[in-house]
Amino acid sequence: MKIAIGSDHAGFSLKEQLRLTFADQEFVDFGTYSEASCDYPDVALKVAHAVRDHEVDLGVLVCGTGVGMAIAANKVQGIRAAACSETYTAKLTRDHNNANVLCLGSRVVGSGVAEEILRAWLDTPFCGEERHARRLRKIAAIEEQDLG
Ligand code: RB5
Numbered sequence: 001m002k003i004a005i006g007s008d009h010a011g012f013s014l015k016e017q018l019r020l021t022f023a024d025q026e027f028v029d030f031g032t033y034s035e036a037s038c039d040y041p042d043v044a045l046k047v048a049h050a051v052r053d054h055e056v057d058l059g060v061l062v063c064g065t066g067v068g069m070a071i072a073a074n075k076v077q078g079i080r081a082a083a084c085s086e087t088y089t090a091k092l093t094r095d096h097n098n099a100n101v102l103c104l105g106s107r108v109v110g111s112g113v114a115e116e117i118l119r120a121w122l123d124t125p126f127c128g129e130e131r132h133a134r135r136l137r138k139i140a141a142i143e144e145q146d147l148g
Contacts, residue, residue: 001122004050004059006030006043007106008069014106014114018060021115025122028056044072044081051100052078059101060118066105070104073101077143080136085109087120094124096132 003028007015012035019027030046034036040063047059058080061069066083073081081101082093085108092097102121104114126132 001058002026002028002056003026004030004047005061006057006059006069007032007062008043008064009035009037010039011069011104011106012062014104014111015060015062017111018062018114018118022118022122040068041072044069045076048073048076048079048081048101052076058122061075061101061103061107062114063103064105064107066103066108070101070103073103075147077147078140082141084117084121086113087117090117090121091124094121095127098126098132098136 003025005015005019009032012032028050030043033042041079044061050056051059057085061073063069070081073079079101080097080099081103082097082099083089083103084093086107102118104117
């Protein structure tokens with residue numbers, strides 16, 4: 001699996017840890033590369049574009065809460081970014097929503113929980129059921145109208 005990963009300063013340490021822990025995955029690191037203060041939308045945009053352009057399979061973004069990254073990434077057409085702080089939601093964002101970007105909050109979850117969330121998210125495929133596919137088509141139609 002090829003995964004775009006990025007963080008702001010608040011998420012830097014957790015991003016580095018996830019890259020080390022998930023050594024079985026191929027990561028493309030879009031920064032940030034230190035704990036110097038930076039702006040999360042800049043990194044969210046890079047990861048979102050890599051996912052949108054199919055340079056990678058999925059994306060992971062880490063900031064303080066996960067929420068700023070999710071808000072920013074979801075402005076990009078075709079991106080379904082989900083901020084998760086437990087595994088149940090993480091699994092369903094794949095199973096039902098076919099989320100293609102996972103957002104984690106380093107100030108919300110500890111590193112152990114973050115690893116469990118990412119593992120659950122990566123291990124769960126989209127279920128493919130028509131009712132869920134239909135809802136995703138409706139989201140895509142909203143994007144066409146409002147973002148296109
Ligand atoms: C940075 O202080 C913080 O605002 C950012 O990491 C994130 O939590 C925003 O949503």
